[in-house]
Amino acid sequence: MFKFKKNDNLFTCTPIIMNGLNQHSNQVNGYVCTMGNEFENFENTPSGNFVIGVNGNNDVYYSNANVSGPSVNPTWQQINGQSLVQVSGSNGAACGVDKEGSVYYLANVSSTWVNINGASGLLPNGLKQVSFDGIKGNIMGIDSAGKIYYANANITTNPNWTSVMGRLRSISLSNNQAMGVGNDGFVYYTPNYSSGNWLLFNTLKTRGQTQISFDGYNNIALVLNYNNVLYYTTGDFNKTFSNPSWKQINNPAVLKSISLSNKRAYATDNESKIWYCDDITSGKWVNPPDENNWNRLAQVSFQ
Numbered sequence: 001m002f003k004f005k006k007n008d009n010l011f012t013c014t015p016i017i018m019n020g021l022n023q024h025s026n027q028v029n030g031y032v033c034t035m036g037n038e039f040e041n042f043e044n045t046p047s048g049n050f051v052i053g054v055n056g057n058n059d060v061y062y063s064n065a066n067v068s069g070p071s072v073n074p075t076w077q078q079i080n081g082q083s084l085v086q087v088s089g090s091n092g093a094a095c096g097v098d099k100e101g102s103v104y105y106l107a108n109v110s111s112t113w114v115n116i117n118g119a120s121g122l123l124p125n126g127l128k129q130v131s132f133d134g135i136k137g138n139i140m141g142i143d144s145a146g147k148i149y150y151a152n153a154n155i156t157t158n159p160n161w162t163s164v165m166g167r168l169r170s171i172s173l174s175n176n177q178a179m180g181v182g183n184d185g186f187v188y189y190t191p192n193y194s195s196g197n198w199l200l201f202n203t204l205k206t207r208g209q210t211q212i213s214f215d216g217y218n219n220i221a222l223v224l225n226y227n228n229v230l231y232y233t234t235g236d237f238n239k240t241f242s243n244p245s246w247k248q249i250n251n252p253a254v255l256k257s258i259s260l261s262n263k264r265a266y267a268t269d270n271e272s273k274i275w276y277c278d279d280i281t282s283g284k285w286v287n288p289p290d291e292n293n294w295n296r297l298a299q300v301s302f303q
Helices: none
Strands: 002-006 009-013 016-018 021-024 034-036 051-054 060-063 077-079 086-090 093-097 103-106 129-133 138-142 147-151 162-174 177-182 187-190 197-201 209-215 220-225 230-234 247-249 255-261 264-269 274-277 299-302
Touching: 051 086, 051 264, 060 093, 086 299, 093 129, 129 162, 138 162, 162 197, 177 209, 209 255, 220 255, 230 255, 264 299
Parallel strands: 021 197, 086 129, 162 209, 255 299
Antiparallel strands: 002 009, 009 034, 016 021, 051 060, 051 299, 060 077, 086 093, 093 103, 129 138, 138 147, 147 162, 162 177, 177 187, 187 197, 209 220, 220 230, 230 247, 255 264, 264 274
């Protein structure tokens, strides 16, 4: 079932199946919808003062000082103890995956990485990407085939990895919601990350999307396509039940990774240079200075 809020009432609609995803039309007409309780109201929001990433040697670096604002000037420090190919940071903690697909958790930048693959067989193929929400305490991930998993219990030691319907090439979890790019290159959204019920956002007509970054606390998303074009959209997606409009914005280089927090964003390019945008609606990017003449990451995560 798919739930949405309209006129302060919660409705539930019956899904249809398309493109291998449990997908819903972006129209309410023609569906039998029942009214229930209102959505939960959330008070905590991302701080926007923590950025973490990996370089081409799979080393992990972070900064939690001067990482945003017009005078952005992050000071990068290495986190030793684990080589990773991808990392997702939130609320001062992080999750990441190594080249074998094993998943690791870091409680804070002074702690030690902990393997959180969970019980044998829960992640049979490992994961290639994770998305971590340290405010809600849950994780989503996808494996090399695009299968989708989540964990929301014992995530720091022995997560309850559970698979859900769908196939994605990129995933972004935030505020119990998620957006992803399907294996078909289209953008999908779910108001409940554990449901496996996905709404197709088909206003991006082409199938060429490759990456997505979603901030469900501030209702904004950023996508990158095969042609190195960036789009963003805003809206209270889990309440309006609408298909959002996307706006193209300038990007600074040929990008490899993107990460969004509120209207601010970090990105890395194909030369591993780091870029920052203080307001993505402006499309104005800067290459932050670095006092040690070091400014290289292959992938970045910002919250």
